[in-house]
Amino acid sequence: xxxxxxxxxxxxxxLQQVQVLPKVPIxxxxxxxxxxxxxxxxxxxxxxxxxxxxxxxxxxxxxxxxISSALLDFLQKTNFAPDIHTLRxxxxxxxxxxxxxxxxHMLMLWLYHFAPGTIKKIELIFPVRGHSYLxxxxxxxxxxxxxxxxxxxxxxxxxxxxxxxxxxxxxxxxDWSLVNIKGxxxxxxxLQGISSSKRIIIKRGKTxxxxxxxxxxxxxxxxxxxxxxxxxxxxxxxxxxxCEVPLGREIKQKKVVSLKKLLVALSGAQWxxxxxxxxxxxxxxxxxxxxxxxxxxxxxxGEEACECVENDENYFI
Numbered sequence: 001x002x003x004x005x006x007x008x009x010x011x012x013x014x015l016q017q018v019q020v021l022p023k024v025p026i027x028x029x030x031x032x033x034x035x036x037x038x039x040x041x042x043x044x045x046x047x048x049x050x051x052x053x054x055x056x057x058x059x060x061x062x063x064x065x066x067i068s069s070a071l072l073d074f075l076q077k078t079n080f081a082p083d084i085h086t087l088r089x090x091x092x093x094x095x096x097x098x099x100x101x102x103x104x105h106m107l108m109l110w111l112y113h114f115a116p117g118t119i120k121k122i123e124l125i126f127p128v129r130g131h132s133y134l135x136x137x138x139x140x141x142x143x144x145x146x147x148x149x150x151x152x153x154x155x156x157x158x159x160x161x162x163x164x165x166x167x168x169x170x171x172x173x174x175d176w177s178l179v180n181i182k183g184x185x186x187x188x189x190x191l192q193g194i195s196s197s198k199r200i201i202i203k204r205g206k207t208x209x210x211x212x213x214x215x216x217x218x219x220x221x222x223x224x225x226x227x228x229x230x231x232x233x234x235x236x237x238x239x240x241x242x243c244e245v246p247l248g249r250e251i252k253q254k255k256v257v258s259l260k261k262l263l264v265a266l267s268g269a270q271w272x273x274x275x276x277x278x279x280x281x282x283x284x285x286x287x288x289x290x291x292x293x294x295x296x297x298x299x300x301x302g303e304e305a306c307e308c309v310e311n312d313e314n315y316f317i
Contacts (some may be wrong), residue, residue, distance in 0.1 A: 009080065010088040013042045013071060014136035015062060015097055016143070022278065023153040024266055032262035033255040035281070037159060038062050039143075041136045042074045043167070045090065050139045050167035054160065058284050059172050059247045064102035065181055071103070072242075073176040075110050086121045090134065093126040099197075101190040106181045107202050108188070108210045108230070112237045124200040125218070142166050154277040178245035187235035191228075203227065209237060248287075256285060 020034035036057035043050035053070035060066050071089075080087075089107075091098040107122050127134065133141075146162050153159060160169050170176050191200065197214035205211055211227035231237065259281075267275040272282035 005086070005088075007083055007085040008088060009084050009086075010045045010090065011042055011074075012045055012090040012135040013040065013067075013074075013098070014091060014134060014140075015040045015067065015094075016136075016140045018062075019147075019159060021056075021153070021156065021159075021281070022262070022266065023151075024262075025151040026266065033258040034262065035251070035255075035259060035284070036062075037156065038066070039159075039163065040067060040070045041139050041167070042071065043135050043139055045135050047135045047138050050136075051170060052163050052167055053170050053172070053176060054156075054163070055172035056156065056284075058249060058251055058287070060178055060249055063096055064100050065178060065245065067097045068103050068106040068181040069178045069245075070170075070176060072106050072110055072179060072181075073170065076114055080116050080119060082116075082118055084116075084119060086123065087115075087119055088123045088125060090125050090127060092134065095195065099126055099194060101185070101188075101194065102181050104191055104194075104200060104202070104212060105184040105188050105230075106179075108212065109184065109237070109240060109242065111202055111204060112210045120204050122202040124202070126198055128198075139166060154275075155280065173247055178247065179242040180245050181242065183243065184240050187232055187237075187240050188230045189232055191230060201227075205229075251284075260285070 016039045019037040019039065021037050022034065038055050038057070040053040041050050042053070051074060053073070055066065075087075093099045104124070107124065111119065111122055143163060143166050146165055147153075150158070150162065153162075160171070163169055172178070191197075191212055191214060193214050193216075194200070196216055198218050199215040200212065201215065202210060202212050209229055209231075211229050213225050213227045215221055215225060263271045263278060263281065267278060271278055
């Protein structure tokens with residue numbers, strides 16, 4: 001991963017363990033279901049200039065749509081040197097978030113529509129656990145060290161302030177948006193054998209278009225593996241559009257009730273008026289249709305649920 005190759009730039013991306021709001025050191029919080037706050041990190045493999053994409057569970061989930069959209073935003077806003085021909089991306093093999101056809105479709109469309117003409121190839125690489133930290137995990141370790149010094153965090157703004165000590169913050173809804181990458185599946189097929197792949201290679205065609213193949217080895221290409229376009233019959237890449245997805249996601253009633261009990265234990269029955277730091281939560285609860293004055297996270301379309309990687313997990317190639 002740290003090996004420098006000519007005309008190549010490398011990045012690592014990963015979704016951190018879920019942060020919670022409000023974060024409070026009281027016993028009731030241990031049993032309560034709090035609001036989830038997500039941070040997705042993209043960083044160079046030297047851990048310099050990390051970018052954190054953040055969003056609330058009331059805005060969106062944590063599946064392939066969110067990961068693809070954040071990664072697309074990062075690539076579109078990155079200035080690539082004119083001598084860069086290959087882009088390498090490292091991530092863990094979580095099927096519901098990173099290692100799936102939706103992320104591959106997004107990379108294909110970025111390479112075709114938005115990438116600088118000098119970039120000819122993308123390598124998506126999935127390290128195996130057991131040897132060294134992913135760069136993103138090192139970044140998360142720095143963040144957790146800061147968070148441990150703050151026992152109470154009641155607002156998203158406080159999390160952003162602390163994360164900003166480590167890297168740039170991009171907030172969903174103001175700095176980036178969700179795109180309907182799943183709509184591309186109407187024109188693009190799934191890549192077969194993705195679950196056993198160690199590398200996925202996406203390259204520009206000699207004349208036009210984009211082709212993809214998967215490899216089960218890190219350093220050796222299987223000569224029997226052929227590139228394929230993934231296009232369905234009578235479909236064209238230039239006709240695939242990435243439409244913006246409206247924000248908003250239902251919070252399970254069970255979680256809302258549990259969260260309300262925690263807020264009462266934390267700041268009293270009138271928490272929404274006596275604690276100004278919690279006013280933003282009252283607005284979210286209002287949108288759920290449950291009166292704040294009086295379930296478990298699911299992945300859309302059966303996506304595989306992935307637990308975010310612990311900081312002590314290791315990876316190697």
